[in-house]
Amino acid sequence: MKKQKSIAKLMSTDGLQHAGYLAVAKTRAKVLKVFSHVIPIRRPMLFVGETSCEALCDMLISEGNTNVFIVTDSVLTKLGIPAKVTDYLDAKNISYKLYDGVTPDPTFKVIEEGLRQSLEAECDSIIAIGGGSVIDAAKMIAMSQGNDCQPKKLIGILKARKPSVPLYCVPTTAGTGSEATLGAVVSDDTTHQKSLSIDPRIVPLAAAIDPVIMKGMPAHITADTGIDVLTHALEAWMSANASVETDYYAASAVKSVMHYLPLAYKDGSDLKAREEMGIAAHYGGIAFNKAGLGYVHAIAHQLGAYYSIPHGRANAIVLPYVLDVNRDASKKRLASLAKKTGMIKEGQTIGSDSNITDNFITQVRDLIKTLNINPTVKGMKTSDFDSIAKAAAKEVSDTYAVPTYLSASEIKEILMKIKQVSDEQVDQAKNSDKVA
Ligand SMILES: [Fe+2]
Incomplete structure (x- = not known):
């Protein structure tokens, strides 16, 4: 048959x-x-539960990071979702710069702007708070900053030569699983055609599965x-x-x-x-x-x-x-x-x-x-x-x-x-x- x-x-x-x-x-x-x-693929350290965001921040701090670039989107900012992380960083006297310019299906422009702001603020680490688009954008910013190059140079397979800036993720949706994967999708600004960057160096260091963050979905x-x-x-x-x-x-x-x-x-x-x-x-x-x-x-x-x-x-x-x-x-x-x-x-x-x-x-x-x-x-x-x-x-x-x-x-x-x-x-x- x-x-x-x-x-x-x-x-x-x-x-x-x-x-x-x-x-x-x-x-x-x-x-x-x-x-x-x-190719060995690293697994992010996983924190789970209602205080997992705080545990993720503790890990970031214990690794010597003092100035965090927070990547998110404007809808989440309006809903006050990043506050669970920023309040904790405030309490720990850790400085941060918040970038909420990520759009659905982020383009190179969105990522380049994030990279510019992170470099300008001299951030030493990144926390992504959002769904798949935010996490993908943060992955590209972290890898571009770590490799001192524009995001376009990282499109393709195994393009990075150096590690990413330390990246930590707080997913707000239970969907893409992007916090665990070695890929990031970027859309072209004009054609909206999608390009993929695949590299084990893009895998975040840690992720927090925090149900309190997800309950507003x-x-x-x-x-x-x-x-x-x-x-x-x-x-x-x-x-x-x-x-x-x-x-x-x-x-x-x-x-x-x-x-x-x-x-x-x-x-x-x-x-x-x-x-x-x-x-x-x-x-x-x-x-x-x-x-x-x-x-x-x-x-x-x-x-x-x-x-x-x-x-x-x-x-x-x-x-x-x-x-x-x-x-x-x-x-x-x-x-x-x-x-x-x-x-x-x-x-x-x-x-x-x-x-x-x-x-x-x-x-x-x-x-x-x-x-x-x-x-x-x-x-x-x-x-x-x-x-x-x-x-x-x-x-x-x-x-x-x-x-x-x-x-x-x-x-x-x-x-x-x-x-x-x-x-x-x-x-x-x-x-x-x-x-x-
Ligand atoms: Fe999917």
């Missing part, structure tokens, strides 16, 4: 190209596997970012480059998300749920740092670029369809994950891998429904599908080790399903407006 499918692919219109694509993609995946084994952001965590863990689990180590972190993250995300969504002040989601995000970051991601992210990144869908929500929209297409190739792995994480529905007799996997995918769909994630992709056009499919396929072949490679037509089928659901939502909304 499998053989028949690959022959059918070769005979399809994009089949011949697909065969060449497969060879390149699989070779790159093997190179990535060697890279992840040969609105429910819809809790939902979107929580599904980002689940997607990191699932794509790392299904990756051809998964290992015993990445499996441990991926399975732990999946188990926590399935249990605690609905609780954190329902009651944002549930500190236990917030803390567990923060740890899950960190573990998801550790898992995909080595095992990589897959088609969910590859397609979701395009939905973000073309239609401005927030990253986590885009993942939630794409995830069920990619699980469906991976079902046959990954059923053994997904069934073993379901058993490991206790995701066998109550009363379900343990059946075949296929049954367990189908049940697992249904539970993921149910979770997304429970979180009321809006599946609408405004402005989605079939005329964009060719270029979206091409970009997603390129991202996969350049960066990931997926369990099964999709042809352009298969990616477009997923896009068509997403569009159908989105159109139905728009129609339903119009009809309910008329009734009202």
